[in-house]
Amino acid sequence: MQIDQDALGDVVKRLRRAEGQIRGVIAMLEDGRDCADVVTQLAAVSRALDRAGFKIIASGLRQCLTAEENGEEPTLDVARLEKLFLSLA
Template sequence: MYPRIMRIEQDATADVVKRLRRAEGQIRGVIAMLEDGRDCAEVVTQLAAVSKALDRAGFKIVASGLQQCLAADPDGEERKVSLDQMEKLFLSLA
């Protein structure tokens, strides 16, 4: 038996890429701040923002996969699970 392949929906993929690009820009900003000798508290604040952006991207990927797993009802009927609902649930644990 082969493992089931997780395919992320195109909308979720676009959102994850957008979040990762934003995080990439934030990381470049943090590097520049460090090189410029900026205040430690400012650097830490920006690092927290980067961390949150990466968490949201990861949760979006995981939620998309979980959505596929939850879509099949034990009775064989397909049920709808909102990606936003799954993301909120995951983020509430972070």
């Protein structure tokens, strides 16, 4: 599966944001910040990673639908995409 360029840019942006959030969480831990604050930031990182993964899966589904509409064989099995989706859920 190839990620289309629009989705790729969005996924990279989300992953870079998550990378910055992880650095922030590490700094919070090293500074002895409150546990609730750290967990809140970890939850934000988790959501950012999930959104990046869902964007990749959505791109794959669009490719499958476009291929089928054009009478072509999809390059990725829908059942495999479903498994990938469920691995993030």
